[in-house]
Amino acid sequence: MGVLSFELALTFYFAATIIATIELFKGTKTTAKIMLLLVVFGFFLHTVSIIYRYAVAGHIPISNPHEATSFFSWCIVLLFLILEFRDKVGLLGSFIMPIIFILMLSSSMLSREIKPLSPVLQSNWFGIHTLLAFLGNAAFAMAFGVGIMYLVQEHYLKSKHPSGLFQRLPSIQSLDEINYRLITIGFPLFTLAIITGALWAESAWGSYWRWDPREVWSLITWLIYATVLHARLMSGWRGKRAAILSILGFITILIAFFGIKMLKKGLHVFL
Amino acid sequence: MNIFVVGLNHKTADIDVREKLAFNGPKLEDGLQRIATIPEIKETVILSTCNRVELYTNVKNPAKAYESIKDFLSEFHSLDRNAIEKSLYTYENVTAVRHLFRVASSLDSMVVGEPQILGQLKDAFEFALRKKTTGILLNKLMKKAISVAKRVRTETKIAENAVSIGFAAVELAKKIFEDLSTKSFMLLGAGEMAELAARHLMNNGVKDVVVANRTYETGCNLAQEFNGRAVRFEEFIHEMTNTDIVICSTGAPTYVLMKEQMQKVMKERKHKPVFIIDISVPRNIDPAINDIDNVYLYDVDDLQGVVDSNKLERQKEAEKAEGIIAEEIETFQRWQSSLDAVPTIVALREKADLIKKEEIEKLLNKFPVLGEKEKSAVEYMANALVNKLIHPPTTALKEDSEDKDVLIATIKKLYGLNEKGE
Numbered sequence: 016m017g018v019l020s021f022e023l024a025l026t027f028y029f030a031a032t033i034i035a036t037i038e039l040f041k042g043t044k045t046t047a048k049i050m051l052l053l054v055v056f057g058f059f060l061h062t063v064s065i066i067y068r069y070a071v072a073g074h075i076p077i078s079n080p081h082e083a084t085s086f087f088s089w090c091i092v093l094l095f096l097i098l099e100f101r102d103k104v105g106l107l108g109s110f111i112m113p114i115i116f117i118l119m120l121s122s123s124m125l126s127r128e129i130k131p132l133s134p135v136l137q138s139n140w141f142g143i144h145t146l147l148a149f150l151g152n153a154a155f156a157m158a159f160g161v162g163i164m165y166l167v168q169e170h171y172l173k174s175k176h177p178s179g180l181f182q183r184l185p186s187i188q189s190l191d192e193i194n195y196r197l198i199t200i201g202f203p204l205f206t207l208a209i210i211t212g213a214l215w216a217e218s219a220w221g222s223y224w225r226w227d228p229r230e231v232w233s234l235i236t237w238l239i240y241a242t243v244l245h246a247r248l249m250s251g252w253r254g255k256r257a258a259i260l261s262i263l264g265f266i267t268i269l270i271a272f273f274g275i276k277m278l279k280k281g282l283h284v285f286l
Numbered sequence: 287m288n289i290f291v292v293g294l295n296h297k298t299a300d301i302d303v304r305e306k307l308a309f310n311g312p313k314l315e316d317g318l319q320r321i322a323t324i325p326e327i328k329e330t331v332i333l334s335t336c337n338r339v340e341l342y343t344n345v346k347n348p349a350k351a352y353e354s355i356k357d358f359l360s361e362f363h364s365l366d367r368n369a370i371e372k373s374l375y376t377y378e379n380v381t382a383v384r385h386l387f388r389v390a391s392s393l394d395s396m397v398v399g400e401p402q403i404l405g406q407l408k409d410a411f412e413f414a415l416r417k418k419t420t421g422i423l424l425n426k427l428m429k430k431a432i433s434v435a436k437r438v439r440t441e442t443k444i445a446e447n448a449v450s451i452g453f454a455a456v457e458l459a460k461k462i463f464e465d466l467s468t469k470s471f472m473l474l475g476a477g478e479m480a481e482l483a484a485r486h487l488m489n490n491g492v493k494d495v496v497v498a499n500r501t502y503e504t505g506c507n508l509a510q511e512f513n514g515r516a517v518r519f520e521e522f523i524h525e526m527t528n529t530d531i532v533i534c535s536t537g538a539p540t541y542v543l544m545k546e547q548m549q550k551v552m553k554e555r556k557h558k559p560v561f562i563i564d565i566s567v568p569r570n571i572d573p574a575i576n577d578i579d580n581v582y583l584y585d586v587d588d589l590q591g592v593v594d595s596n597k598l599e600r601q602k603e604a605e606k607a608e609g610i611i612a613e614e615i616e617t618f619q620r621w622q623s624s625l626d627a628v629p630t631i632v633a634l635r636e637k638a639d640l641i642k643k644e645e646i647e648k649l650l651n652k653f654p655v656l657g658e659k660e661k662s663a664v665e666y667m668a669n670a671l672v673n674k675l676i677h678p679p680t681t682a683l684k685e686d687s688e689d690k691d692v693l694i695a696t697i698k699k700l701y702g703l704n705e706k707g708e
Contacts, residue, residue: 175588189464251556254580
């Protein structure tokens with residue numbers, strides 16, 4: 016059942032991504048509704064698959080790359096649905112659904128074997144650290160999508176050829192504000208994830224920080240988002256620069272997440 | 287019954303001709319009543335706007351009616367008949383229906399897709415309705431035209447994009463700012479076009495207005511008009527720290543705002559976005575300002591560019607609208623042909639005669655002993671019965687009434703009249 020609901024969720028997300036792409040070129044109210052409905056169904060099935068794995072494994076299902084990527088996508092969908100129902104951001108799905116689908120697709124291609132937890136992971140810190148990290152990163156993923164939307168809309172305005180998506184994209188002010196809000200949600204979660212990670216490292220290996228590649232990339236990510244917030248609060252940095260930085264930030268997250276996994280080095284190899 | 291249109295519009299007549307022929311104010315009522323006295327013309331609606339004057343009529347003979355209408359127009363407006371004739375166009379029946387549908391859907395407008403014409407047409411129709419100069423044909427036609435126009439508006443994007451500079455400015459402002467009612471706005475200089483754009487913005491919710499003009503007094507008057515406040519012209523850069531939208535038309539020969547100054551302003555306003563519209567020619571604001579982040583500068587040509595590309599978009603939508611109109615003309619024609627009562631009257635008559643004949647034959651077969659005298663008495667009675675029974679439906683069919691199509695359908699159903707070939 017776990018496998019079936021995961022595959023079905025993937026299928027629903029795929030369908031939603033196709034509709035979301037169609038919406039980019041020829042959007043109506045109906046396409047937006049169908050897309051949202053597909054995402055809601057997919058999310059429900061996705062939730063079922065995660066609960067199922069939790070029940071089978073007996074621990075929070077983020078212990079291998081397949082589970083981690085799946086759970087990461089789940090967090091993004093959760094945030095997407097909240098934002099979609101609260102703020103009704105035009106065309107948000109068209110920019111977010113492809114990210115979700117690509118993550119889910121890569122999750123589906125990774126090994127789904129449930130292995131017993133390695134001793135390092137058998138710690139209370141494991142659940143808290145990963146949960147915080149994924150929720151924080153999900154907010155950054157959303158900020159990435161919204162940042163791209165901002166740059167597209169800004170381009171239309173600056174180039175003085177408002178056409179195509181111009182009418183259907185939200186105003187740059189609201190995109191900027193949503194981007195900022197997402198980073199203010201993601202940043203504290205991410206900071207806490209780093210702190211709990213350090214505490215966990217201390218209890219597992221006896222030192223808080225060991226400069227392994229994942230730690231270094233996380234620090235870079237943290238510095239980027241810290242810059243966005245600091246510059247905004249101190250000198251009103253906003254708009255284009257904030258959008259570009261939030262895109263850069265998410266790219267470092269992806270590098271940390273997938274790139275380092277491929278190197279198979281460092282302490283985070285199990286993820 | 288013929289639908290007949292005589293009129294002139296912005297394509298066939300200059301403004302001074304249109305002005306002279308306009309039915310504005312009391313002239314409209316006067317004109318309608320005068321036309322009602324022309325025997326040729328059974329129904330009339332007069333549509334008179336600044337871009338067109340059109341008479342929609344129901345006439346017996348279009349050629350004769352055209353002459354009387356020309357007489358009427360030259361007499362009513364005291365103009366030379368030949369001078370009028372040059373600007374007039376006429377449409378009959380299907381072409382008249384198409385013309386009206388296109389006018390109502392704003393396909394015939396100077397600015398294709400502008401929404402005012404539908405309201406003007408509604409007013410013209412309602413006025414004629416009140417003055418009782420319309421009947422079954424024009425009532426149906428006008429109602430249909432209004433519904434066609436609504437269909438065109440919902441099914442095409444013909445009225446979606448801004449096609450005037452003022453509207454384009456508002457459209458852009460709405461994509462820069464989330465909520466215009468919380469934004470402040472400065473009028474730099476006081477040109478006519480700037481004022482117009484300002485009014486568009488205010489209609490869309492902008493409340494906080496500042497006017498900075500070279501002549502302080504003029505600025506004060508304008509500020510009063512907009513419920514805003516006036517500042518001295520030299521203070522405008524200082525004001526920009528708190529202004530989100532600026533419309534500039536000062537008539538100065540050089541730039542009044544340079545990039546370096548604007549950079550300072552942006553720092554002071556913590557880089558909050560600002561929308562600057564420079565409609566002065568020559569330009570008053572350094573175009574390089576557009577390169578600063580969060581500053582959106584549009585000059586007249588930029589706005590015109592937006593308007594032009596929107597117009598192109600509208601042209602595409604207009605083609606879709608023509609398709610809808612063609613469809614609707616067909617349904618209207620079907621209704622119009624159903625108005626023709628003669629075939630139904632004939633069918634009713636035939637059916638009654640057939641029944642009469644059959645029943646008389648049956649009776650005579652049963653009673654072969656009847657003499658000639660009795661026979662003619664029976665026939666006489668049968669005739670009288672049939673005639674009396676079909677008289678009321680026949681007269682009802684001959685009368686003009688609002689829902690004649692329904693009446694015809696009802697009678698056909700009640701009497702079981704199926705037209706051949708249907």
